[in-house]
Amino acid sequence: MAEEAEGSLKRLLVPFLLPEKCYDRFFIDLDLLDFPCLKILISKGLGLGIVAGSLLVKLPQVFKILGVKSAEGLSLQAFLLELVALTGTITYSVANSFPFSSWGEALFLMLQTITICFLILHYRGHTMRGVALLGIYVLILLVLLSPLMPKTVVTLLQATNRPAVIIGRLLQVITNYRNGHTGHLSAVTVFLLFAGSLARIFTSIQETGDPLMAVTFIVSSICNGLIAFQLLYYWNVSIPHKWEKKHQ
Template structure:
């Protein structure tokens, strides 16, 4: 917080300043989201490793979602936004890369060598994407930030469609879905309070709607297992 709000809230314990209270709430929520973002995908990763099964997870959806996280990360960093307004994208990006790679490794393809090769290609793709985003100008990143809106749509629609067709959410983690819903809701507040960037707010608004749809699917199809393909059958 700035010195004015620090003096008002911390030293004088004066909570009548609405703007400072809103800022303090935003900072608290923002830091909470950053901390939560560091573990939100861990249950999903653990579930895949424990069951050796990635059924119900869409590689394309995870890759597009990861790109959205990385674009927002570099756009926010180069705009010098407060870390509390975007820091979770660091952890979500890394965790989503791991989920994407595990989705291929434990996928339904009976060809193990092909799965390994696809994993290597996807790793190279992510490395190239990070290097490209890091070297981009702020102007180009601004265009890409606008692109995260349709990117979020394309990232979630395959997952929503797969859930609907199978009438199951497979190995999706309920904790991850619930955390994303809560995180997007809180991010709408923090970004409007601290940075006021309409492109970032629009991206979080759409992400919230799409995550809510997946949450409703998870509730509707709870307990329904997705059939797993058996190699050779």
């Protein structure tokens, strides 16, 4: 019975959270302070936690837009650039066969981000443009994920992540500054994105060893931190009653 339980535990943990050598170190040798294996366990745990959390991280933003039936204060250009960055992460990670725990949240964030882009267009009276955006994006993503796509193109797209993230976040920062408030930005989403990007710095270094991925998340953390600061700064500022078309 004990052997069956041990076998079940091993199948559960290896290789999702631990390589076999670390499982043996923890559960057979009972060396619970093995630093290299602890780093792997923390990284894997954080990665899977971020992927799981990414299923919900932007839903508060989606629900807030739907609830108020407005995208006041949200920069469409910022979300589109974020979509470019997420797409680069997805395609680069798939092309390099990185573990899903190191990039899976980008997939779920991409789905939520394209939904927000559609809602922004919809509530600004451009529903058909939103539908066209969805169709065009799906086609582009399928092409980028195709085995026929040259790896140099995918690497170049990943290299554009940093400027895309910086420009996108700065556009939202500028929008907030000009408006004097953060509009209908969701505080839950903003702070979860900030925390997630900070954790991703560690997991990307630990799991991929790719400096390009690590730098992308460092830049993303700084930019997300700026927006989080603005959200706190403008916390008690009320949103003026302005019609959405003023921001078209």
